[in-house]
Amino acid sequence: MEKIKLSNKDRMKIPRHDMPEQEPAVRAQNFLEVPLGFTPETAMEEADRCLQCKNPKCVAGCPVNVKIPDFIFHVAMGNFSLAAQTLKETNALPAVCGRVCPQEDQCEAVCVIGGKNEPVAIGRLERFVADWERASGVVTIPPIPAATGKKVAIIGAGPAGLTCAGDLAKKGHDVTIYEALHKAGGVLVYGIPEFRLPKNIVDAEVDYLRKLGVKIECDFVVGMTRTIDELMEEDGFDAVFIGSGAGLPYFMGIPGENLNGVYSANEFLTRVNLMKGFVFPNLSDTPVPMATHVAVIGGGNTAMDSARTAKRLPWTEKVSIVYRRSLAEMPARKEEIHHGEQEGVEFLLLTNPTKFVGAEGWLTGMECQRMELGEPDASGRRKPVPVKGSEFILEVGAAIIAIGNGSNPLINKTTPGLTTNKYGNIIADGFGKTSREGVWAGGDIVIGAATVIKAMGAGKEAAASIDEYLRSK
Amino acid sequence: MFTILEKNDLAAKVYRYVINAPNVARKAKAGQFVILRLIDDGERIPITLADWDPISGTITLYVQAIGKTTTIMSQMKAGDALLDVVGPLGIPSHVEKGKTLVALGGGFGIAAIHPIVRAHKRIGNRTISIIGARSKELLIMEDEMRAASDEVRIATDDGSCGTKGFVTTILKKMLTTHEAMDVVLAIGPVVMMKAVAELTRASDVETLVSLNPIMMDGTGMCGACRVMVGDSVQFACVDGPEFDAHKVDFDLLVARQKMYSPQEKLSMEIFDKLCKAQEQRETAAW
Ligand SMILES: Cc1cc2nc3c(=O)[nH]c(=O)nc-3n(C[C@H](O)[C@H](O)[C@H](O)COP(=O)(O)OP(=O)(O)OC[C@H]3O[C@@H](n4cnc5c(N)ncnc54)[C@H](O)[C@@H]3O)c2cc1C
Ligand SMILES: Cc1cc2nc3c(=O)[nH]c(=O)nc-3n(C[C@H](O)[C@H](O)[C@H](O)COP(=O)(O)OP(=O)(O)OC[C@H]3O[C@@H](n4cnc5c(N)ncnc54)[C@H](O)[C@@H]3O)c2cc1C
Ligand code: SF4
Ligand code: FES
16 A cells, blocks of 8 residues: 555656657558557556546546546556446446547546646546456446336437437436447547547447447437437337437538549548458458549548548558648647658648549649738637738648538438427437427537537436436326 | 348349348338348448338349449348448439329339339329349340339330330430320439430430439438538438439449449459358369
8 A cells, every 4th residue: 555655746646658659761661550559557657647636627627527536546556347347337438438538638637737847647547447458348237126117219329329229228228329430439430540540449349339238229210210200109219318419511612612632521530440441452342532642621520630641551651731820829639730741741731622623524733822811710710810811722632521421311300390490400308309399419419510529428328318208208 | 140141143133132120111102222241241232122012021122243241141041141331322213193203214213113102102192113124134124114013114225025215215206296294203324314314404304313322321310412502502311312303413422332343353353362262262162
């Protein structure tokens, strides 16, 4: 128990631990995960940095209020299994969140030692614990209470739907997830690339849900294969949760956008990730763009993922991010930008495409304009304004548009009485309740493209509210 | 399990499949399609619903073997199962009472017009189907089309059956003789749909085509299937596949269908080699 004796001063002296990573030159040629994770020793040492605050700021900074100091305490003591249990009390997908959550804006942003020193590496510890549990092979299935006889349909197998399904199954309800694609996971399988989130991790989480008794029906498009009304009136579902995500790609609306070689990030990432286009033509049948110079338009996580994915395709030599503001305004996680830079992605900042140019139907280049930053706009970021006469042509064989996603109207159109806002997002209260009795919604379909953890949080809130509703019925 | 219950080898590398897909069969309407995936790491390909039976839970598809995926499918047998069948997708064809329909089908387009013609006939509309092929032996679905329409007219390139020429040859004549028609529907190769659009443009008859751009998800998520109709970008999988022929930019559609031509060719070459090697191994084993 000598650890307990560490004074706060001692703790603050320990430097934050980095995770070992694949060398940039090596990893830019493969799709394997970039960071390699903590060893148990490093994890325990990192855990020693935590001051175990009485009033932990980090917990308040976490969208689902993970009991951070508690799980870190268990790590410090080498009690990894207990740490995993503590994490899972509030976070159903710690192996995912440990990898993709923007901790630098959430828990780690407010960690008390973060002022003078670097904050505790909460995300890396979370990832370590979840990986340790998965590797140990000891996954405990909680005792499931007697069946309630109530049926719940979950639409969409993204983080919102998966979380909601898991929580409801644990309460003894009969849960079926309906997923449009052929694989469960939502953005986790079709958007976020393998090198950032290995798909076997998502598969393991989905398997865990199956063990909890959740049924998963893929190839099922709600609105087409079955409407919500049919599910409730004919198929006997007592409640429905909509977690259909933000899956409608925005295009730029500039000339030449339909030239061959211009893709939405959704199309590009789905071809490579979900359809495994990176092993075309030998191991996958889905073709991907084969261009030597690829431009990616946008500055968010989706743009970074597209650029880093393109860079890894064997035939691509150069990838340029084209973003109309400066590095400081980029919404992507700093870590992702840093990784992109290390891997040789070029950043053309303060640059905006004005048209796509081509020959015989194929993209050959992009006309771009230089921008400068003017007055702050509604988002508080300085608004980019074009510099007159600064047009130039960037020669590229493929352009990937990653400027955001709206909400897919399929469900709204086929569900009378479901209220949406002007962007097509479903309107739901803090518990996920929509304008329709018995119908809840959460995740990107409600708040617009956001984060994995927010989607999970919404799934969790809704599950609690649905459970209460079903018990009172 | 999406098991193939029946498979028939028709003419010109076109195969007919009856597949177990109860969820699709229960909701299918004329003009809709499904997306298939045959094997792990296989491609997703869209195929029109030619027929379905909600009671037996089956769907009928006609698939022409033109590339790797459709060729693999042509090698599958009754009893084999597809990995994925998702649908029905797309907006059903608009079928309105009191109209005379002239429907033109070429290649797998004949299978695609079949349920739409039948739907019109069922509500009492007069229906004339014009179907075509290069020659008599290559013509598919003649009997089914006769059952589904009031009248069937046939065109063959070599004149071995019906009118010598294309399906458009027949339509052109009908237009010059001012034969009564309210709606023209054309489904088939883009050149054929474009030719039909040009023919009816002057006469101003309502003309519909069902577009077949490259698709992936079929739910409006990727935008691969975008087409220009008038001055708006439409996603064929959710806003179509049926559109006003007089507004469609067919040249763009032709160009976009070639998006992956080099890769598709490569894929097919590798596959052909594999098939040949397999054949050799099998012959050697004899
Ligand atoms: C490329 C990319 C990178 C990202 N990186 C990060 C990151 O690093 N960190 C982070 O926190 N967030 C990231 N995000 C955002 C995050 O992935 C999303 O906010 C989150 O996945 C939303 O979860 P969801 O469950 O609401 O929806 P989704 O994950 O979008 O899942 C919705 C599911 O519903 C299915 N569906 C849709 N319509 C229907 C229907 N009609 N019937 C049946 N099923 C349907 C879809 O196929 C999909 O599987 C990223 C997003 C993208 C696109
Ligand atoms: C709404 C719709 C309905 C269709 N209905 C039928 C049908 O009933 N019967 C039938 O035989 N064919 C139909 N098709 C065409 C069919 O999808 C393609 O022939 C098939 O995808 C070719 O795949 P492949 O791998 O064998 O050939 P490939 O070698 O990949 O491609 C050959 C050609 O097929 C087209 N194609 C390739 N991939 C796709 C794709 N994912 N989506 C659409 N087109 C593609 C391209 O123009 C390409 O040049 C339909 C297409 C659409 C969009
Ligand atoms: S704020 Fe930082 S130091 Fe305090 S409990 Fe949370 S992780 Fe530990
Ligand atoms: S096929 Fe992806 S949007 Fe139509």
